[in-house]
Each structure stands twice: as C-alpha cells, then as structure tokens.
Amino acid sequence: MGVDLRDITCLFGRTPAVRDISLVVPTGEFLALVGPSGAGKTTLLRIIAGLQPGYTGHLTIGTRDVTQVPARDRNIGFVFQNYALFRHMTVADNVAFGLQVRPRARRPDRHAIAARVTELLELVQVGALAKRYPAQLSGGQRQRVALARALATEPELLLLDEPFGALDPLVRKEIRGWLRGLHDRLGLTSILVTHDQEEALEVADRIAVLRDGRLEQVGSPHDLEDAPATPFVHQFLGETVTFTAIRDHGRLRLDGAWAHVATTLPGDSDAGGGSVLLSLRPYEIGLSACAAGENGAHVVAVQRAGAFTRYRLAPTTDDQADTLEILVPAILPPLLSGARCRLDLSRARLFGTAARQATTLGMAATVPA
Numbered sequence: 001m002g003v004d005l006r007d008i009t010c011l012f013g014r015t016p017a018v019r020d021i022s023l024v025v026p027t028g029e030f031l032a033l034v035g036p037s038g039a040g041k042t043t044l045l046r047i048i049a050g051l052q053p054g055y056t057g058h059l060t061i062g063t064r065d066v067t068q069v070p071a072r073d074r075n076i077g078f079v080f081q082n083y084a085l086f087r088h089m090t091v092a093d094n095v096a097f098g099l100q101v102r103p104r105a106r107r108p109d110r111h112a113i114a115a116r117v118t119e120l121l122e123l124v125q126v127g128a129l130a131k132r133y134p135a136q137l138s139g140g141q142r143q144r145v146a147l148a149r150a151l152a153t154e155p156e157l158l159l160l161d162e163p164f165g166a167l168d169p170l171v172r173k174e175i176r177g178w179l180r181g182l183h184d185r186l187g188l189t190s191i192l193v194t195h196d197q198e199e200a201l202e203v204a205d206r207i208a209v210l211r212d213g214r215l216e217q218v219g220s221p222h223d224l225e226d227a228p229a230t231p232f233v234h235q236f237l238g239e240t241v242t243f244t245a246i247r248d249h250g251r252l253r254l255d256g257a258w259a260h261v262a263t264t265l266p267g268d269s270d271a272g273g274g275s276v277l278l279s280l281r282p283y284e285i286g287l288s289a290c291a292a293g294e295n296g297a298h299v300v301a302v303q304r305a306g307a308f309t310r311y312r313l314a315p316t317t318d319d320q321a322d323t324l325e326i327l328v329p330a331i332l333p334p335l336l337s338g339a340r341c342r343l344d345l346s347r348a349r350l351f352g353t354a355a356r357q358a359t360t361l362g363m364a365a366t367v368p369a
C-alpha cells in the first residue's frame, strides 16, 4: 500500500515540527527517514500512523484519503523501540492480541488465531519461544516478537521507529538484513526511522533526509551519494572533507590556506563567479608525488588504519591550523611523513552558493576545466 503525503505541516504550539512535506512512497518500497535529532522523523511517522492529531495537508494510504481516519482503521503495523511487549502475556498471547481485540464480526475464531500466531512466530524465527514471557527473551528476540505482533493483522504498511536502537551492533546488523528479506517476501511497504545512516544506506530503496522539519532530499542511496542536493545531505551521510574554491570563467581555484598547493580540481559547468564548496569523502582524495617545482601539500603524519592509510596533511610546513585527514587504500605505495604531494580533488561534489546544485565530475566533465 503506497503512501502519498501532500503539504503536511504539524505545529507544536507555534513551533513547526514538520514543515510542508510532500512525499510519495510507492507500494513495495522500503523508505528510510533520517535526520538529526529533532528533525521531525517521529512526528512524520506518527502522522502516517494516525497517532498525531493537529496537522494540516493531505494523507493518502493506498487509494484512501485517511486524513480523517483514526489509527485503528488504517491497517498499519507499527514497531517502535519503546513499544514494549505486554509483560504479563506470553509471546504467543502478545502476537494474538491484535486479532483478539478486533470487533466480533471481524475476529477470526480461536483456532484460526492460534494457527496465525504459530505461522508468524515461525516467520520471525522464534517459534520455540511461544510460551515464554518477554522478560525471558533477548533484545533481538523481543524485537522479532514485536514485529510478529505488528504483522498479525496483515498490514500492508509497516512503520518502524528506531526498532533496533536498543540492540547491540552485531545483532542489529543481522536483524536488519533479515527485516529487509521479510519486507520483500511479504510484499510490504515499509517506512523506517533510524539514526543510523549505515542502516538506512544498507536496507532502504530510498532515503528521505529531514532537517528542521523540512525534506532536504529524497533519493536512492546511490543518488544521495553521487548527487547530494546540499552539503548537509553529503555531510549527514558520512564523513566529509571540504574546501572552498572561487569560480573564475569556467575554472575553479582553491581559496584560503590551500590556494597555493598543487591540486587537480573538477571541471565546473558554471561559467559565473562566486565561491563554491567542494565536498569529498576522505577516501576520494588522491595523492601523488609532486612534479619538480610544484608546491605540494605536506605529509604531517602517516598511520595505518585497516585497509587504508590515514594521512594528515598541511598546506605548508608551518600551518598546523588547516590540516586535514584523508584515507588512501593501503595497497598503494605509502608516502612518508615529511613528503610533499599533489592532491587530486576531481571527485568532489560542488555546491554553488546560489544554485545549491551538486555536480559530480562525471556530470561536469563535458566542460573544459
């Protein structure tokens, strides 16, 4: 069941928690909602769930305008981090609960409920734990049971708010891969709120980045990495190294402390002036030995970091304030501390001050540098 949000705004007092968000989540998609704390992720999820009154705009789930439809009639499954299981009920009773509280006309009989519970517990791989109480389960098992409970009423839309937040990283990694498989097998539409960018990049078809209640960008992990709409999106999804450059008749030149360092820069499709932000992942910067007479960056420190070598570089021998750290695959011949080198920044995304457009080298390569 797809979701269509149109011009959704939600105020708490006079403070907007969600501002004018329009977003379509097609049937079958796995969407991750990410953003800093307070960005409005939970509020948006609660609006879709029907748990958040007082918003404006239009919300369609499937083909139904549900703006005025209460939560219990939306046929949605929820799993929240703190959505504790009922402690006094067994695992099986917890999962059966959603079916048992249905009005008599829509409630399956006792045998059908028992069969459904068995099927769901098998599905989430906790079939042997049906008679246990929540206190007798591990965190990962509890979240699987919470998921089985959410799926009991056969929702077509699954909303997950930090469902794995309390789990240790290894269990978390395993359970999210498993959740993605379940989503595909059951043909669900899922929306996952997460603080964990890696989790979002790993499981989601598309990621919606929220900031201050606004939708900053929505796209596939690939889109967001290759063509982030704003520096914020690029920085939010991973570590970055940034430089400022000046636009000068279709060419770029670095500004500030790095201006005189030998550098290969990306092409620029904008022939105007002004300054540009160059943003790269630390492992996207290339290092090579300087040509004779070139003014290279200074290698201040070299340290092996797993599959990478971590270099600390400075623009001059006595500038310690502007150093930057980059990662280079450790299989490349190492440069020694004290060496001088040319920087290859050609993989940078460019963010113009006016247009806020991202350009990758691939997109800009048709324009002579």
Ligand SMILES: Nc1ncnc2c1ncn2[C@@H]1O[C@H](COP(=O)(O)OP(=O)(O)OP(=O)(O)O)[C@@H](O)[C@H]1O
Pocket: 012, 016, 017, 035, 036, 037, 038, 039, 040, 041, 042, 043, 044, 195
């Ligand atoms: N019931 C409420 N009353 C007043 N303000 C609220 C309420 N719920 C949320 N807010 C505010 O709305 C904004 C968005 O909150 P929300 O919980 O949606 O953010 P979030 O992105 O989910 O944050 P987190 O990642 O920390 O959970 C925040 O500024 C928050 O303080």
